[in-house]
Amino acid sequence: MSNERFMERITSRENQNIKRMVKLMKSRKERMESGRFVAEGPKLCAEAASAGIVLDELYCTAEAREKYSQRLALLYPKASVCCEISGDLARKLADTNSPQGVYAVCRRPQPVLDECSLPFGRYLALESLQDPGNVGTILRAADAFGADGVILTADCPDLFSPKVLRSTMGSAFRVPVCVTGDLPALLVQLGATYATYAATLSDDAVSIRSCDFSGPSVVAVGNEGNGLSRAAIDACAHNLIIDMRGGAESLNAAMAATVILWELSGKR
């Protein structure tokens, strides 16, 4: 264990670095302005590092250094600063009830997809989603089923908030993401070369089972409560529906997106 890298032991929440980390965990504005985010837990920190994300600072409890020694040994050389924190401090910092005592301040990757030059592929577009857990689950499905990327409106939850990060299980580091301020305009623009679909419950929608996703395709999914905006629906060339035969009125956004990503993946 490269103990010499551990520069100090921090026990107080009043420590400047710790205060900054708390801010990064709580505030999207802070994350955007500083270009940093916090990864919590040895697994997520390792996923970040292996996805090429730069680790500025690593904070571990003595207990965690022992318990996760193998995984952490790979991280020590990658972090500019390594500090030990007390177990008490780790519990105060934790976003969960079972903190693992490992935190890394990381450089936020830029959205890797430019909306003006999306590579051809199969994309899911999310409009104004609200629930961080839903967005995380959807990113994970996009990763599992190999979507070429996810388009998010700027008002969706930040992918680098602790909650979204935890529910993505590292997929936020791997799935190419494009953030757009104007989804309808982007859908119209893509419509020139992509098949564009709005996921709706409308009567004129075609079954997703009969959609042809063999070429470049994008499927737009709307907000949990209200579905897609009229402007986004109008911007798409087609409406698609996920066939339901039972009694449930609708699927939640994460389930709908999972089925869409599954179908996108199966029809290459």
Added chain:
Amino acid sequence: MSNERFMERITSRENQNIKRMVKLMKSRKERMESGRFVAEGPKLCAEAASAGIVLDELYCTAEAREKYSQRLALLYPKASVCCEISGDLARKLADTNSPQGVYAVCRRPQPVLDECSLPFGRYLALESLQDPGNVGTILRAADAFGADGVILTADCPDLFSPKVLRSTMGSAFRVPVCVTGDLPALLVQLGATYATYAATLSDDAVSIRSCDFSGPSVVAVGNEGNGLSRAAIDACAHNLIIDMRGGAESLNAAMAATVILWELSGKR
């Protein structure tokens, strides 16, 4: 509004009926022994009533009686007892942060499917799931995609706990359910006439896309952390896998079940 049905106004948590309701919300044992459960919110109460579930007692705040007057008017004649509760009491009872002030004590339906005589169909079996939200989401997907029923091991969360009920959005009242104390034995027994599949990540598993679900079929899904037990896998005739091409190590149980239910539904 049939005001004459409202027998009293309750403001105290010490009221015997209220104390019993709190117990029903908190304790699975209480729900099982009394054969009752509590539905919270006007929508869920209405879903219960329209699914033929008997409402013993209905409790509403004055505000809720006004706000949800149309929906509640249909419920008043169905409940044996209607009482008004204070807003303060409603907030204390609430399982959510935004209580709607409507509670019904309902008769718990018996599991409608007898494991000794399951009607032919397409079933999902859940082994030892832990998360109430997952179970609720899966029931909702089973409802949406028209599965013939869901088989649950006895150690899965109770479908009539407030958390599961909320995440099922009423599907718990509609989806036929079979509770089993011995899933491997049931799978072996079903294997005589059903195609039985274990959802695993094993190398010899066949892609779910190539499975034939045209006849009676059951797919077993395991616990969130550990997957299916060895005994359950061995009891199934086939292993199936949900094809993944991306970087995510696995899907969560709810996502996996959603894809399975979707495929079961599409291959009738």
